[in-house]
Amino acid sequence: MTGILEYSFMQNAFMAAVLVSVACGLVGTYVVVKRIVFISGGISHAAFGGIGLGYFLGVNPILAAIPFSIISALLMGLTSKKVKISEDTAIGILWSLGMAIGIIFINLTPGYVPDLMSYLFGSILTVPVNDLIIMFILDIIIIIMVILFQREFQGISFDEEFSQVMGMPTTVIYLLLLSLVALSVVVMIKVVGVILVIALLTIPAAIAKQYIYHLGRMMILSVIMGMILTTGGLYISYLFNLASGATIVLVLGLGFLVSLLIQKLME
């Protein structure tokens, strides 16, 4: 294993895997216990529109995707509360619109057209140091937000009506949580791709949920599981020369299957 770390692109890839695991373990725990997997999928696909916009305007796609995905997250969260359409309909609409907008913008961008595949499964092997720094900063923001609002996030995840009776502005907190999902999605989309984002947001937390009955400890185990499985997947993809993003997803899925089996055996 030490051999591959001599390449600086592999060092960056491993760093990216670790940084992504932190965001996914924390935010993914809420995504799984509050059952907002579908809306998170919607946010990650809508964020693709921001990536396209960034290319078109000639700014860093990640920075363009931050406002874009936060706005679409807020739209998805608000429509269900304020407009008479169901939340999953709003998600479905914004999901496809975001993707379409991204592709049109990339079409319109003159010159080099970036590889669309790399947005679906990411290109973890080509993460620039700049993106690592942005990911690190976003991780710190996510950690601080979770520490500051842990009571509120737990409240609306567990019992929204009671939280409202306790005086929590539940809609505002829900939108804040969706913004956190949007932030964690943004960092990952270019690095690991739309599909891997959802796998990372759900699988490590789903594994942890089978063994842990405490939100904070569930987050810690999710982060650790995320780190083991993503770096493991990265190493396997290097050994067998496979697409890194897809290999990571498969290793995550395998990890989930194994954890299910262990859980069944323990009962």
Next chain:
Amino acid sequence: MVHNAVEMENVSVTFNNQPVLTSINLKIGMNDFLAIIGPNGGGKSTLLKVILGLLKADQGRVTVFGNKPGNPHNPIGYLPQHVSFDPDFPINVFDTVLSGRYHGFFKGYSDDDRNLVKKALEEVGMLNFQDRQMSRLSGGQMQRVFIARALVRDPKLLLLDEPMASIDPEMQNSFYKLLSRLRERMAIVLISHDVGAVSTQVESIACLNQRLYYHGPVENSEKGLEAVYKCPIDLISHGIPHRVLKKH
């Protein structure tokens, strides 16, 4: 000086142009123990939600301890009918009750809060279960934890939405004993569609079927019930201590 826990004047609520509550007038005194009964869909839960501030009245005036409903300082404890929580949610009994001590943004829980949680759990007989996962409790035990969560705020008004629905029959007596202890320090409002569920402790009864019919003391309420349900009612319920019927 506030004399009543709740005052409602001419309150109406409509959903999608359907009246749910019409011209409700209700005063709940500081030491009342009121049962509100009425058929399903009669607006009982809606009435509680108006008092809690979860729903806004379309018309009329509501004050709760002299404040607007929904003021987080209103000393209300609330036991919802269905707690809409995922039975697999990773939380234990202690933390569930502790969430009833929520103080607002950026304010953590103190040792004082933790002691109050223990007191509330002791009151409902669940202290031994404080580390137990919520998912591993029976329906009746869960109910008691949620009562503790309502009590831990030290409320002056306790709102119970169909509390008998998930209580095991053998638990009913201890539940009534708990209520009789509690009523010395707070007003209690219990709503139920089950007439027989009204306990010996209840002081007064009101019937709700879009409109509210207040009957005052329990003995006088038989006629009113018939008016609301629109048929003669058998008020005898076996195995449950009750005094809905007059002595005869």
